[in-house]
Amino acid sequence: MRGLPGKSIVIAGGASGIGAATAVRLAEEGARVVVGDINLDGARATVESITASGGDAVAVEFDLADETSIERLIRSAVDRTGRLDGVFNVGADLTPATLGNDVALDGMDAAIWRRTFEVNLIGFARSCRLAIPHLLAAGGGAIVNTSSAAAFVGEAVRPAYAASKAGVNALTRHVASRWGKEGIRCNGVSPGMVLSETALATMSEEFRAAGLAGNRSTRLGRPADLAAAAAFLLSDDAEWVNGQTWSIDGGGSLHD
Template sequence: MRGLKGKRVVIAGGATGIGAATAGRLAEEGASVVVGDINLAAAQATVKDIADAGGAAVAVGFDLGDEGSVQVLIDRTVAEFGGVDGLFNVGADLSADTLGRDGDLLEMDPAVWRRTHDVNLLGYALTCRAVLPHLLSQGGGVIVNTSSGAAWGGEPTRPAYAASKAGVNTLTRHIASRWGKEGIRCNVLAPGLVLSEQLVRHFDARQLALALEAGRSPRLGEPADLAGAAAFLFSDDAAWISGQTWSIDGGVSLRG
């Protein structure tokens, strides 16, 4: 892909799954990456894999739900690589205590909603706010956010998660509209069910089979599927794409 060599990209939530796959793909394309994650040990393991393959990467421990921690992530990126050209937001609270307790509205725990939105939505707003001045000062840059098909799927459970992801779509359109003329491109990847270790633990064999049946692909998604799409959006090949929400879900949702 054109224009990725030498770029400096922050992966907010890059220790495992889609984030780790995207960090590896961007490094393979010649970008330098900062792998930020609340799980520092896993982030360091991802960085080691990238370094062993000849790429440039740094691990930073941070929490999307903590404003000060978010600022540290961006500051460390600038200190390590002399600037920043892109941000990939992919982190979410998928823990049993948060996503696992996200029942229907009559079973609602306000604490679950607050934590979900603090990480999945407000956290993205904070990372975008922290990186935007750097992107604007150099004449532009790229932000890619991660949403979910749950944002429009109408599931009977997980309303806090779905609402947070719908908010990510809106946040993305705001950024693309407000700063597009100043060289900022902002897009969303909305994955379906991806066979990452974080997501699979929330689904049993029956649910996985139903997800496969719902799609128009012979298989379920893998982190590499999202990594390829993200790398394209960061590249110069996607220079005229902004404000878009792409469903990367094997054809589960057919959206014009």
């Protein structure tokens, strides 16, 4: 892809799944990658796979619920390369304690909503806010935020998660509208059912079959599918794409 070699890009959530696949793809395209995650061992494993193939990457521990650690993650890329060219926000609280208790409103726990928004939405907003001055200093750059099909489809459960991802879509449009004229592009990718390592370990065959039946493709998603889209949006080939959230879901959701 045009313009990725030598670029300094932060992956905010790169220990596994889509984040790890995107870090690997960006490094393959020649980018210099900082892989952040609350799971430092996982981030290091991602970095090891990159450097073993000759790529340029480093791991940093961070937490989307902690502004100081987000600032440290962004700063680590600037200190390492002298600039920041892009950010991929992909982390989320998908733990059983949070997502597993995100039930319909008649059983709502406000603490679950607060935690979900703190990580999935406010964390992304903080990452964008802290990255923007460095992107401006570099003459412009790109941010890609990870949304979800849950923001569109209207599930009977996970309302806090869905609302947080709808908020991410609004955040993406805001950043593009406010800073687009100054050279910053902000777009989103919205995965459908993606067979990550975690999903493969926990998803039943029946659930997979239902997911496949609900899309318009011959298979379910892979982390590499999202990585390809995110890498494109972070590249110079996407220089005229701004404020968009793309559904990368095998045709599972059709919307304007």
